Amino acid sequence: MASQPTQTEEQTRLWEEVLATLKGRLDSEQAFDTWFRPIEPLHVTPEAVELEVPNSFFVDWIHEHYLATLRLSLGEVLGASPAVQLTAREGHPARSGSRPIALAAAPIQAASAAAPTTSRADRAWFESQLNPRHTFTSFVVGSSNAFTHAACRAVAERPGRAYNPLFMFAGSGLGKTHLLHAVGHAVKEARAEARVCYVPAERFTNEMIYAIQHAQTLAFRNKYRNVDLLLIDDIQFLAGKESTQEEFFYTFNALRDAHKQVVVTADKPPKDIPMLEERLISRFNQGLVTDIKQPDLETRLAILRNRCEEDGGGIKLADDVLLLVADRIRNNVRDLEGCLVRVLALASLLHQEVTVEMVEEVLQHYVHPEPEQTTPERILGAVADGFGIKVESLFGRRRTHSVAVPRQVAMYLMRQLTELSLVEIGRVFGGRDHTTVIYACQKIGRRVGEDNSFADRINGLISTLATG
Helix, strand or coil: CCCCCHHHHHHHHHHHHHHHHHHHHCCCCCHHHHCCCEEEEEEECCCCEEEEEECCHHHHHHHHHHHHHHHHHEEEEECCCCCEEEECCCHHHHEEEEECCCCCCCCCCCCCCCCCCCCHHHHHHHHHCCCCCCCCCCCCCCCCHHHHHHHHHHHHHHCCCCCEEEHHHCCCCCHHHHHHHHHHHHHHCCCCCCEEEEEEHHHHHHHHHHHCCCHHHHHHHHHHHHHCCCEEEEEHHHHHHHHHHHHHHHHHHHHHHHCEEEEEECCHHHCCCCCCCCHHHHHHHHHHECCCCCCCCCHHHHHHHHHHHCCCCCCCCCCCCHHHHHHHHHCHHHHHHHHHHEEEEEEHHHHCCCCHHHHHHCCCCCCCCCCHCCHHHHHHHHHHHHHHCCCCCCCCCCCHHHHHHHHHHHHHHHHHHCCCCCHHHHHHHHCCCCCHHHHHHHHHHHHHHHHHHHHHHHHHHHHHHHCC
């Protein structure tokens, strides 16, 4: 009689099936060998999966790029949607050793309507939804997010009493989810027994559908209406879903009436979200609506330096490397950090020094090439024609007004219309320092905002370049 496989053997077998499924879903065998072959399964069941990865870079990379694919493969093999944890094998000081990162959701937990208390296991699941990396301490404050950061701090200090609800909106990758998690962590630190629940709106919708299909609507309502702090991400996903909006409306009212805090994020202000019910828009506008703008260069540099301290693993990056990344990736903090993670991962895994050439190669995955009509040569020609001077004079050292202003305009346009870095723009103009380029861009930018006739002249040059 054949012996039954041990628990370890069974887990290994299940993980091998997951790997086979994953391999078929990935774009290349190289991606599979790089990011999934080194993983060691520590615990694999339909309820929970814990995976050990070589270092913290793997945690970030899989989370950012392969999480959805991993979830699909686990669901296919295990027939369920388990909670997932990735644990870095190499301890990291910034993370207090091999601190696990929870990545996936657990199914709805049944609850008694008469007794809305939470078991230790339920509470642990609620808390696992908060990313341990996303705290106020790790959030870089700049001019683009200072007001929203202050509002989140106020909510965390006085939940249910200050700005309820708090509605944050911003484009993708600008930090609203980070702040959402930070509020949750701060509330838990101040009051350990607080019931904090984070949920993306899409998962809220899916759980509601599941609850209706399996006659668990009471458990669904108890889950979300008996919390002290509800953090709901990307509320725009409720647009057009009438029944889900209705359920959220009543959940919102129940929490608000009980003086519980609600914090919501979206990609647009409430009034601009299409197919969002007027009564929800009204509720959101009763609280504080605040936005996060694109970070300026100084904030982007601070974000990179902060991330280097957390994840650098002893690797020091030169200022010109950090400046190159910060200058080329301007609109998305997630891409900014992702690029840095990839650079650090390459340096660590290949045991190489970080060079400008390595960064340039990585940046190709994050920055689109500049259109042909906005090459530096075309900008120089258009500015020279527009101001009636020779192109060669723009490279010279003359500082007369008739040359200095066109030169600054050309720098400004290269900054606005191309993906050239500040250092690269300085090289175009005879090796000028990047601080000279920054000064020129700021000066022309201010003048455009203050002088309508000058702004019309600049817009005319941009139109000329756009039409070829």
